[in-house]
Amino acid sequence: MATNAFVVTADGSKTLFNAEIGEHYHSKHGAVQESRHVFIGMGLSYFLDLHQPESVSILEIGLGTGLNFLLSADYCIRNQVKLDYVGVEAHPLSAELIAQTGYNEYVSAALWTSFLTQYSNSWSSPQVIRPDCVLTAKDREILHFTTGKRFDILYFDAFASTRQPEMWSEETLRHVCSFIKTDGVFVTYAITGHLKRTLKGLGFSVEKLPGAPGKREMLRAIKI
Numbered sequence: 489m490a491t492n493a494f495v496v497t498a499d500g501s502k503t504l505f506n507a508e509i510g511e512h513y514h515s516k517h518g519a520v521q522e523s524r525h526v527f528i529g530m531g532l533s534y535f536l537d538l539h540q541p542e543s544v545s546i547l548e549i550g551l552g553t554g555l556n557f558l559l560s561a562d563y564c565i566r567n568q569v570k571l572d573y574v575g576v577e578a579h580p581l582s583a584e585l586i587a588q589t590g591y592n593e594y595v596s597a598a599l600w601t602s603f604l605t606q607y608s609n610s611w612s613s614p615q616v617i618r619p620d621c622v623l624t625a626k627d628r629e630i631l632h633f634t635t636g637k638r639f640d641i642l643y644f645d646a647f648a649s650t651r652q653p654e655m656w657s658e659e660t661l662r663h664v665c666s667f668i669k670t671d672g673v674f675v676t677y678a679i680t681g682h683l684k685r686t687l688k689g690l691g692f693s694v695e696k697l698p699g700a701p702g703k704r705e706m707l708r709a710i711k712i
């Protein structure tokens with residue numbers, strides 16, 4: 489039996505259901521809607537508005553289907569900002585499966601084609617998706633990922649803490665937060681007392697924000 493099966497979410501966009509974990513890759517209330525609200529709106533757009541940079545670097549924990557990458561690249565292209573994107577993923581999906589997501593509907597045809605063509609190579613070397621957009625994918629468990637790079641924004645898109653508590657442990661959060669620059673942004677779709685306390689303890693100022701439809705609240709934190 490296949491581990492992953494497609495499900496249509498409330499906004500008409502698809503997600504995957506991972507039967508082993510017992511969890512969807514995105515919100516059932518709208519996969520694209522959630523990504524746009526949490527990662528693009530509260531993360532990327534917030535950072536670009538505040539700092540007006542010419543380029544931005546993003547580290548994503550849980551690259552999955554590449555939806556957050558695609559929407560981020562699309563947003564950066566429209567705002568003429570260069571993008572350096574690194575996605576960490578313990579269980580990479582095949583290009584064949586990603587081709588069936590239908591996410592081509594939400595980005596330009598040129599971006600979708602470059603992404604699909606270069607996705608498989610992005611696991612072995614950085615891929616220039618466009619001259620102003622580089623994608624690097626790392627196929628490893630997050631605790632085995634390391635880099636000398638520091639990032640402007642960290643998208644923390646792990647499965648829920650009820651399903652994968654180890655992803656939300658102090659050890660994992662300390663590790664991922666070490667890759668964020670001062671003034672950099674940590675953003676995720678969920679919020680708990682444990683998460684808030686841990687991030688404050690790691691030197692972040694923490695904000696509770698309205699969540700994506702179907703979720704009351706989410707968290708953004710800034711590295712002080």
Ligand SMILES: C[S@@+](CC[C@H](N)C(=O)[O-])C[C@H]1O[C@@H](n2cnc3c(N)ncnc32)[C@H](O)[C@@H]1O
Pocket residue numbers: 512513514549550551552553554555556576577578579580628629630631645646647648652
């Ligand atoms: C909620 S889904 C992410 C969805 C993804 N951002 C997307 O847009 O499709 C969580 C992802 O984390 C990955 N993952 C699970 N355990 C991991 C680990 N220890 N290290 C890195 N990635 C992990 C899963 O395979 C899955 O792709």
